[in-house]
Amino acid sequence: MKPNKKKARNSDEREFGGALGATCIPVFLPLTVLYLLSVCRSPAASVLQWPPPLTPAAHLWDPLAAVLIGGWLALQSFLYLLPIGKVSEGLVLRDGSRLKYPINGFHALSITAVLLLVCFWLGMPLGYLFELILPLAVCAIGVSYLLSMYLYIRSFWAPQHALSLGGNTGNPLYDFFMGRELNPRIGDFDLKYFCELRPGLIGWVVINLGMLMKEVELRGSPSLAMLLVNGFQLLYVTDALWNEEAVLTTMDIVHDGFGFMLAFGDLAWVPFTYGLQAMFLVVHPQSLSTLGAAGIILLNGIGYYIFRKSNSQKNQFRRDPTHKSVAHLETIATATGKRLLVSGWWGFVRHPNYLGDLLMALAWSLPCGMSHILPYFYVIYFTILLIHREARDEKHCRAKYGLAWDTYCRRVPYRIIPYIY
Ligand SMILES: NC(=O)C1=CN([C@@H]2O[C@H](COP(=O)(O)OP(=O)(O)OC[C@H]3O[C@@H](n4cnc5c(N)ncnc54)[C@H](OP(=O)(O)O)[C@@H]3O)[C@@H](O)[C@H]2O)C=CC1
């Protein structure tokens, strides 16, 4: 078969700072991961510390880390391929076809949990993940580079209709970053869908558990702050896998190609930066009052409620607008035939799910106290990510729905936070 060198339609609009952004981000973000992990483990844990507490190069590599990352990817791939759970269809593609996806992420999480219990029972030192964290991150970054290179090269053999609209400008660095192919597959194995929810997301809570075990080794029992961070983030990951089918309609699966941005985001960024709070707590123990803990649990509960209810309402509405839980909601028609909700959660702000997610992000950092900025890294990064994501989504929706989208924006003027943004 001849390589496909054509561009897909609509490919001249550049995102993420265009070619310059796409050149700098793949260098800057992996270094940021290593920097944050190094600072987090240092006694001062200050991002303003000068000189920064950089880890010597020799401590960045450990063959055990490579074995663990390889074994982890193999285990999660095996669980993905198990013929358990249902099979769902994705949205209709440009050629009119629909891909099939296994919905067994929750099974994969449960089996992983049982395997971890066995490891614990066998006396394996899970707390050693704390010592190994930098070599593990280096290997995960290496895997995301290798995977992105493979994805970029193989995309030249993909048919035209299988290319993403955003990642085919002809500029190799930009296309490598954004991803040329929309749904790269090896047989039935969907690489993007697999990476989005399995190795990184489940890896994140396993690393958190490792930090908890390290705290037990050091202090005899886990602190309340550590239990809250572990519990909140486990709830978030469990929710994502329980509602796995909903991922099939997200921007990442439907619109974005699979390139460095998502490969690195899924495999390295999520597991090694989203859990910085737990790592921080190992070196910087915090005492938390019962009242403080109750307030934080309430905040996480409110955030989770808004996040889950709003996401479920939209998913239900998109799947079956006549369902009794959504049939009563006020909607506006669009030229595409699809309707937009203008009451219920989606009449409150235009992205109620982002609001809930942000409240949870704050609740994950508060157990770490107020003395350091580092455990608040996730809230700060996530606010920037969601503001940027909202702007991207808005652009797509305006292009898709035209005047109806403008009407929606007039009816629901605030994007994420009522009366503020
Ligand atoms: N933890 C993390 O790192 C991240 C978490 N997230 C979370 O993932 C979840 C999904 O987010 P994301 O994929 O960005 O997008 P959304 O789930 O917010 O989906 C946006 C899409 O919803 C549809 N839509 C928008 N407004 C309406 C309306 N009024 N009525 C009906 N449909 C509407 C449109 O698609 P259409 O009309 O085509 O159906 C739009 O493109 C969120 O909860 C977010 O917080 C996201 C990114 C990172």
Ligand SMILES: CC(C)=CCC[C@@H](C)[C@H]1CC=C2C3=C(CC[C@@]21C)[C@@]1(C)CC[C@H](O)C(C)(C)[C@@H]1CC3
């Ligand atoms: C800095 C950088 C490289 C960013 C890349 C962005 C990715 C880290 C995120 C893009 C969208 C994501 C989603 C989730 C995790 C982070 C990434 C991959 C998600 C799987 C988290 C759990 C949620 O419940 C979710 C399933 C809705 C969500 C989907 C989007």
